[in-house]
Amino acid sequence: MEFRDVVRRRRMVRRYSSEPVDPAAVDRMVEHAQRAPNAGFSQGWAFLVLDTPTDVDLFWWATGARSNGAHSRPNAWLEGMRTAPVIIVPLACKDAYLDRYAEPDKGWTDRSEDRWAVPYWYVDTGMASLLILQTAVDEGLGACFFGVPADYVDDLRAAFSIPADHTPVGAITVGHRAEDTGSAGSPARRARRHDVVHRGRWEA
Template identity: 35%
Template sequence: MDFAEVLKARHMVRTYRPDPVDEETLRRIVKVIHRAPSAGFSQGHRLLVITDAGLRGRIADLYDPAYGGKGFPEWVRQAPVLIALCVREESYHERYRKPDKLDEDGTEIGWPVPYWWFDSGSLLVLLQLAAANEGLATGFFGPHEEGLFELLDLPDDWGLAGVVTLGYAPEEDGVRRELFRQQRLPLDELVEWRH
């Protein structure tokens, strides 16, 4: 598949077929972590791949009721794979305390933006594109439900950006896709040019 096709195939879904995703395919997808941007090559990204049905069910118990109230199906429960998208902020600080990254006064830079969170968004997009390249669909939910961090039993020095749902989407819903296409803002409302 060429890049334009992969990009066109990338979209969020809220329903999945029950088909499992084989481990080799998952490994190809998560391997994009090596290509994800990280400030100063700090490599602070962390992923937790969850295929265990029991754990996925407990996570769905936290999220599906909230989404169900908004008219969505139990899409978290349907996804055969969940990937917790995490960051280790200290990896960034460790990298920026090295001599080649210190400020002129010998201290760590002041962070104008928490790049560990910014970079996690870049990794999210790479995961989505890698999944689309494999013929898979993705969704995403944030870490807003209480108890998720503890349920995942993440290391104390990891931050949780959210969870990617991953699996095979049902047949294309052309009506829904066309609706989104019609709702897209014109390019000129989103991009400003200064020549």
């Protein structure tokens, strides 16, 4: 598939078929993720791959799906996302960056977080996540990046023994797209995309 086609076809898929995902495709996703740019080649990221029904169910239980019980309002988004057979959780490690930039070749003498204009440990892990999403398209799969509710991050850590110095930046469901993949968004919202590009100087 041409790269331009990968970019054009990438969208968030929120419902999946029952067809299993080739483990080799998942391996390629996390392999490509590690090709993302990262400050100082710190590689302060990790990827938790959940590809068994037991682990996938545990993820949803730990991140609050259990609260959508018989007495809760139906949640079509959650019901669709839970059909994914694979979930990848990208994790960012701030300490890896602070340690790397305290090394002699970087010229900093301490690990102060104040030196960082933006938290690149999250930026870099986000770029790695995008490569996972793009690779899914290239593999003929669907995927969706979404946030983990803050109230359930500690439960997620406990469920999968995630180290304290690694922070989940979100999660990515992966699977074969179901026939009904939902709306692509309103025409009005799609028409506004050009407003984000400003050349030379910011123009309202």
